[in-house]
Amino acid sequence: MTIPSFVIGIAGGTGAGKTTVARLITENVGDSVTRIPVDNYYKDLSHLPIEERETVNYDHPSAFEWSLLRTQLENLLEGRSIEMPEYDFTAHNRKSDRTIVEPTDVIVLEGIFALYDEKVTEMLDLRLYVETDADVRILRRIQRDVIDRGRKLEGVMQQYLDTVKPMHEQFIEPTKSHADLIIPEGANSVAVNLLEEKIRTEVEGNSSRNWERDSIENELTGTLEIEDD
Numbered sequence: 001m002t003i004p005s006f007v008i009g010i011a012g013g014t015g016a017g018k019t020t021v022a023r024l025i026t027e028n029v030g031d032s033v034t035r036i037p038v039d040n041y042y043k044d045l046s047h048l049p050i051e052e053r054e055t056v057n058y059d060h061p062s063a064f065e066w067s068l069l070r071t072q073l074e075n076l077l078e079g080r081s082i083e084m085p086e087y088d089f090t091a092h093n094r095k096s097d098r099t100i101v102e103p104t105d106v107i108v109l110e111g112i113f114a115l116y117d118e119k120v121t122e123m124l125d126l127r128l129y130v131e132t133d134a135d136v137r138i139l140r141r142i143q144r145d146v147i148d149r150g151r152k153l154e155g156v157m158q159q160y161l162d163t164v165k166p167m168h169e170q171f172i173e174p175t176k177s178h179a180d181l182i183i184p185e186g187a188n189s190v191a192v193n194l195l196e197e198k199i200r201t202e203v204e205g206n207s208s209r210n211w212e213r214d215s216i217e218n219e220l221t222g223t224l225e226i227e228d229d
């Protein structure tokens with residue numbers, strides 16, 4: 001059983017480069033890392049027709065099932081596997097399938113609201129906010145939403161002006177104050193290299209959470225290790 005030793009939260013606006021930073025800073029730790037997209041915890045809207053789901057404000061905190069995210073993160077931190085929901089951006093809805101996620105040494109929680117909920121934020125060992133100019137972010141978003149998420153340009157522009165931009169200013173940008181580190185211009189190589197090194201060190205066993213992990217494991221196995229020195 002693995003008790004995660006290092007939990008990282010990566011927040012930032014849409015298109016800021018959160019997923020890219022998450023991938024780059026953890027690509028050298030192989031199977032020791034699990035990525036949890038906060039987007040997977042959008043509420044299940046199966047009871048609404050697609051026309052109504054298209055009009056939901058997905059950039060408001062109330063769009064998320066926070067209780068499920070808290071519980072699942074707690075379970076992972078205590079060494080239990082979870083059934084993580086999956087999300088379909090084209091259908092604006094949760095998928096019927098869930099993914100079994102086993103706890104690993106490093107957990108990366110990533111999403112626009114990764115630093116929003118107090119209880120979730122308390123569970124993080126390192127809080128990052130990726131900061132990228134709004135014009136760069138909207139250009140990236142247009143490209144992604146039209147190509148990968150099957151949206152029309154007019155719809156993407158309207159959604160940006162109606163909800164994405166104002167919610168970013170009201171709710172997402174202020175979470176920057178919860179960050180330990182602000183990463184300018186997304187995946188910049190200096191920040192990526194430093195964070196990569198930090199994560200490697202944590203995986204190799206130097207984190208404070210390892211003390212907690214050892215004691216939980218000892219409790220569970222009923223053993224007590226006495227150090228010689």
Ligand SMILES: Nc1ncnc2c1ncn2[C@@H]1O[C@H](COP(=O)(O)OP(=O)(O)O)[C@@H](O)[C@H]1O
Pocket residue numbers: 012013014015016017018019020021140185186187188
């Ligand atoms: N530093 C960067 N330079 C150039 N393109 C980038 C950079 N970071 C991310 N991108 C590109 O921008 C798009 C959005 O990045 P992504 O990491 O998915 O953002 P987010 O997860 O914050 O929405 C992707 O196509 C990605 O390849």
Ligand SMILES: O=c1ccn([C@@H]2O[C@H](COP(=O)(O)O)[C@@H](O)[C@H]2O)c(=O)[nH]1
Pocket residue numbers: 013014015039042058059088089091092093111112164
């Ligand atoms: O059904 C949905 C759910 C979410 N969105 C948009 O997604 C982004 C968050 O994803 P990023 O990868 O961080 O960009 C958020 O701004 C929502 O507006 C959506 O369009 N439809």
